[in-house]
Amino acid sequence: MPKLIFEKNVPGSNSFSLPPGQIPNPAISKTIPAQFLRQEALNLPEISEVEAVRHFTELSTRAYGVDNGFYPLGSCTMKYNPKINEWAARLPGFAGIHPYQPEDTVQGALQLYYEMQEMLAEITGMDGFSLQPAAGAHGELAGVMIIKAYHQQRQDAKRTKIMVPDSAHGTNPASANVVGFEVIEVKSNQRGLVDLEDLRSKMTDEVAGLMLTNPNTLGLFEEDIQEIATIVHEAGGLLYYDGANLNGIMGVARPGDMGFDVIHVNLHKTFGTPHGGGGPGSGPVGVKAQLLDFLPKPITVKQGEEYRFNYDLPLSIGKVKNFYGNFGVIVKAYAYIKALGAEGLKEAGQHAVLNANYLRHQLRDDYHIPLDRLCKHEFIINSKKQAENGVTTLSIAKRLIDYGNHPPTIYFPLIVSEAMMIEPTETESKERLDEFVQTMRTIAREAAENPELVSQAPHKAVIKRVDEVTAARKPVVKWEAGVKI
């Protein structure tokens, strides 16, 4: 374990070179009530300025991001983030404005919002968007609230259930649950797609809607989507599109044309804004015309040459976030879409699919691929072949760390045992993909010849295997003298 900064404490060392403060202490004690004045010195480490800088610089090199290397984290679309997007988000006219400023002083920002709503509608085939939700899961929440509000407005209160396929991301049932729906699971068939018979048999007039990811979490396109839409709509339900996998069809097919009524888009996945470790994200929610009135408010509108926020939406589910969404993320995604243009977005989607299929083809001799056919932007392998030697998917993922890769997503989706979900994205070169293939082949060979080596991995990482259950249940997030971590 690296030393914590508290453990580098050298009493008496000085970590700043500023002149002493000009405001005498009595002045402070006049403005701060006596009971709030600190009586003892803070228990902070004493460390010289250069050692403090070294400490944090060293820590920064321990973080792994897409700028360090290959990051094939399935479902997360960890593509390269063009640096010009950061430049755009930092422009003083964007970075320096305040959410309470009058609308006529932030016309540029509002224009960007308006155009973003329009572009997302065009890309996805929907009729309108609200940019408020702060992440995919938040967009789901807003979307499911819209579904609920729609049925309630039609006096159709018996619809208390939401259907979710067994391959779905955990946030789907969670979102439905938070909104108060009962979740009904729909089975996948042998081909990894929604089982139409199961769907039909569970569809009743109590179902408010079906949440679907397409391409689904197995990386497969739901070929029966039109049939699925008909089944749901004929029963009076709505179809929700989880847009996390939009990268696989971007510019080629649109959820709005497939029959989806409500969708969210993960700007921080498909449209290349850096994310990880929980944020920041952006999950705009989009709808078809009959649901426009329910969108979270405000929506940005254009009146003549002026842009303004429209709060006058009586049926709106309300505000789902303070102010106007994660503005910086929206600026980056806007710059990304504008830079690529329609053709560029299409090419990005197509190359994402090409890269995934290339890897799938290259890995199939050494790894079991449960659904080995044309995939979209990601695919699943598992450790069935390596299991003979007691090597698990977890171990393969840990061994990848030794070779300088970020491991793919593991143990998701739940319906494939020992799943490893690989999403290379379009921004990786053939050379990088070939390197990854070589590494995966080396690990397969190690698993056969020296399984212990793989099962004990990682050998080179600072932190080896952690007790994940205890780490999640009893996190130690605060340093305390004498407490061993």
Ligand SMILES: *Cc1c(COP(=O)(O)O)cnc(C)c1O
């Ligand atoms: C990432 C993801 C989500 C949730 O999105 P967040 O932005 O992480 O909240 C939902 N569904 C799928 C399929 C995902 O991959």
